[in-house]
Structure formats: C-alpha cells, structure tokens
Amino acid sequence: MKKRLRELLSEVLPPExxxxxxxxxxxxxxxxxxxxTPASEKYSRAIAEAVMSVHKNVKxxxxxxxPVxxxxxLRRLEWVAGENKTIVVHKECGCTFSVDxxxxYFSPRLMHERMRIVEQVRHGEVLVNMFAGLGCFSIIIAKHSNVFxxxxxxVNPVAFRFMRENVRKNGVYGKVIPLLGDAKQVIGNRLAHVADRVLMPLPEKALEYLPTALLALKKSGGLIHYYDFEYANKNESPVERVKSKVVERxxxxxxxxxxxxxxxxxTTxxxxxxxxxxxxxxxxGQKHFAHENVL
Ligand SMILES: C[S@@+](CC[C@H](N)C(=O)[O-])C[C@H]1O[C@@H](n2cnc3c(N)ncnc32)[C@H](O)[C@@H]1O
Known part of the structure; x- marks a missing residue:
C-alpha cells in the first residue's frame, strides 16, 4: 500500500x-x-528521501x-534524485509496458478501470481505442479477453513507437494494431463501421470526438466508453452533469x-x-450519417 505523502513527511516538515x-x-x-508546487519545491530532497525510504524499488x-x-x-518533469532517466518498464495486470x-502519457491510476473494461469484452469483439497512448488498455484487453x-x-509518434514495442513484448501482435494519427482521420479513412466497442480515454476531447466514435461503431451499434472531466460541488453529481451534456449531444x-x-x-x-x-x-440515424461527411 502506498502511504500518503503528508503522512510520510509528518516528522520532517513543519506542520504549516x-x-x-x-x-x-x-x-x-x-x-x-x-x-x-513553488511552495513545496524547497523540500524536494526531503520528499525524495521519504518516498525512497518506503519504496525500496524506486531508483x-x-x-x-x-498539470498534464x-x-x-505530457507532464513537465525535472530530475530530483537517483538515476537521471525517464524511460522505465512498468508492470500492470500481468503485462509489461515500456514508457518514456x-x-x-501514462497513469498507473487507471488499473481498476482497465480491468473493469476487460471484464465486459466478449469473444470475437472488434475494439477501437481512439486515444491509445502506449496501448495499455488495448494490450491488457488483448491479454485477458478473447477480443478479435x-x-x-x-497521434503522438513517441507513444506510437512505445505502443509497437509493447505489443511485441506482450505477445499480442496481430490482435492489437497500433495506428499513428489523429483519431478523426484514421477512423474516417480506415475504420468506419468496424467496432463493437469504442474506447475514448481522452477526457479533454471526448465530446468533440463523439461523432467519430459513432462512426467507428458497426451499423448495428455497440458500446462507447466515454471519459470526461467534470467539476461538481458536494451536493452535485459529476456523473449526472456529464450525462446531461452527452445525452443532449x-x-x-x-x-x-x-x-x-x-x-x-x-478524483483529480x-x-x-x-x-x-x-x-x-x-x-x-440520418443526421449522423450526414455528419460523417464533415468529420
Ligand atoms: C489521456 S491519454 C490516454 C492514454 C491511454 N489510453 C492510457 O490510458 O494510458 C490520451 C492520449 O491521446 C492522444 N491523443 C491526443 N489527441 C489525439 C487525437 N486527436 N487522435 C489520437 N490520439 C490523440 C495523446 O497523445 C495521448 O497519448
């Protein structure tokens, strides 16, 4: 279990x-x-020592x-302690990912969400992952389901390169097909009406790319996993807020x-x-097909 940083530093930093x-x-x-932050920067060494003392594997x-x-x-990163490197191998759900x-982009905080999707995938499905990064969602799905x-x-050439490497490493060549480019272009040119399931793990552009996700689905329909960010006060539901804008669209x-x-x-x-x-x-219906021509 990861300890929270303030707990790790409680005996090192003044409470204020x-x-x-x-x-x-x-x-x-x-x-x-x-x-x-500018305020916590002066404690970077102390923070590094605290983290490295409990996570002995951290180099x-x-x-x-x-922010990203x-x-x-991408994250703007600066070296603080240990080996000066940004390329690493990360293991998740029985898969191995090389990443710079x-x-x-890579977040280890999506593991449960990735497994939630895996459990839904049925034998022989075709999936389109519109914003695949290093291929984590796709590779984990290919490893743990019978996706076709x-x-x-x-769109990031470096992520694409790592995705290809990760596909090879995890033995899912032929099941996971890495494609470089903007999702609108790639789906418009090559992947119209192929998918049983579409993943949209780019909250910042999800609403804009919703017509493209529809275009990727088979004409008989299918499932879209739509991700978004939303603010909500304590008495509001962020899920309902996202739902209402998506329903309207x-x-x-x-x-x-x-x-x-x-x-x-x-929570971010x-x-x-x-x-x-x-x-x-x-x-x-017809309105959507009319839209296909102007994606
Ligand atoms: C939040 S990351 C998600 C990465 C991955 N699905 C994961 O869970 O680790 C979003 C990814 O979308 C890519 N991206 C951004 N705009 C794109 C576009 N128009 N078409 C395709 N990919 C795009 C970025 O390069 C980034 O790798």
Whole structure:
C-alpha cells in the first residue's frame, strides 16, 4: 500500500508547510513522480528521501511541475534524485509496458478501470481505442479477453513507437494494431463501421470526438466508453452533469442509445472528477450519417 505523502513527511516538515505538499504521487516502474508546487519545491530532497525510504524499488524521483498539458497530455518533469532517466518498464495486470514518462502519457491510476473494461469484452469483439497512448488498455484487453482485434490509435509518434514495442513484448501482435494519427482521420479513412466497442480515454476531447466514435461503431451499434472531466460541488453529481451534456449531444446526432452505467473513475482535484459513461448505441440515424461527411 502506498502511504500518503503528508503522512510520510509528518516528522520532517513543519506542520504549516505540510499543507503545500501534494498528498499523492505516482510510482511508474522504478520511477516516482511527485507533483511539486513553488511552495513545496524547497523540500524536494526531503520528499525524495521519504518516498525512497518506503519504496525500496524506486531508483529515480522526478518532480512534476504543473498539470498534464498539450495534445499529447505530457507532464513537465525535472530530475530530483537517483538515476537521471525517464524511460522505465512498468508492470500492470500481468503485462509489461515500456514508457518514456516525459514523452508519453501514462497513469498507473487507471488499473481498476482497465480491468473493469476487460471484464465486459466478449469473444470475437472488434475494439477501437481512439486515444491509445502506449496501448495499455488495448494490450491488457488483448491479454485477458478473447477480443478479435483492438485497433489502437495515437497521434503522438513517441507513444506510437512505445505502443509497437509493447505489443511485441506482450505477445499480442496481430490482435492489437497500433495506428499513428489523429483519431478523426484514421477512423474516417480506415475504420468506419468496424467496432463493437469504442474506447475514448481522452477526457479533454471526448465530446468533440463523439461523432467519430459513432462512426467507428458497426451499423448495428455497440458500446462507447466515454471519459470526461467534470467539476461538481458536494451536493452535485459529476456523473449526472456529464450525462446531461452527452445525452443532449446524442439527441442532436439522432442516436438511439442507453447510458448503461456512469461512475467516477477518480478524483483529480478539489471538486474535479474523471467520469466514465458506458453508452449502448442501438442505432443512429440520418443526421449522423450526414455528419460523417464533415468529420
Ligand atoms: C489521456 S491519454 C490516454 C492514454 C491511454 N489510453 C492510457 O490510458 O494510458 C490520451 C492520449 O491521446 C492522444 N491523443 C491526443 N489527441 C489525439 C487525437 N486527436 N487522435 C489520437 N490520439 C490523440 C495523446 O497523445 C495521448 O497519448
């Protein structure tokens, strides 16, 4: 079990300074990534020592300066302690992933969500992962289910390179098909109406790319796993807020659908949550097909 950072530092930092320390951190392979603020920066060495003293396998500590940013969803990282490196091998759910944490998106906090999807995949399904990164979702699904094919798109050439390497490493060659490019282009050109299931793990662009997800689905319909970020006060439900904007969008696109499930995947900040909706699409009509031409 990972201990919270403030607990680890409670005997090292004055209580008034503990509050400026982010409580959570990521362990990716043998690299620890800790989010530092201007106020907590001066304690970076103490933080590194505390983390490395409880996680004996950690060889490197990197500081994350600021939020994940840009189209490739990257972290701005600075070396703090241990070996100066950003490339690492991470193990999750019986799979092995090589990753450059400075050049590709990777979060170890999605493991339960990845397994939740795996459990739903039926024999012979075709999956389109629109924002596949290193291929974690797709490779874990290919390893633990009888998926027929998982087309896995990413626009970041470095993530694509690692995805290809990870496909080879995990022995899922031919099942997971890495594709480099913008999901709209790739699906429009090569993957229209192929999928039983579409994954959209890019909350920042999910609503914009919803018509493309529909285009990827077979004409007989299928499932879309839609991820989004939403703010909500204590008395509001982030799931309901996401649901209402997605429902409105789907009505506009003339889609016959049911939201089968909505849940919070994780909390990413004060009152800010990552939400997933599982949307069963039964059919979609003329308005959507008209949209296909202008994707
Ligand atoms: C939040 S990450 C998710 C990565 C992966 N699914 C995972 O769980 O580790 C989103 C990914 O989408 C990619 N991306 C961003 N815009 C894209 C686009 N228009 N088409 C395809 N991929 C895109 C980024 O490069 C990034 O790797």
């Amino acid at each position: 300074d503990l509050a400026c320390v982010y409580n959570s951190y990521d362990i990716i392979g043998d690299i620890a990534v800790v989010r530092l 490197t500590m990197l500081a994350q300066k600021g 940013h840009g189209d490739f969803r 944490v400075a050049e590709c 094919r998982a087309y896995s798109i990413d 789907l009505y506009h696109l003339d889609v016959d659908f049911v939201v089968q499930l909505g849940r919070i995947v994780r 900040g004060p009152n800010r949550h990552q939400v997933v909706l599982d949307i069963r699409v039964n059919s979609y």
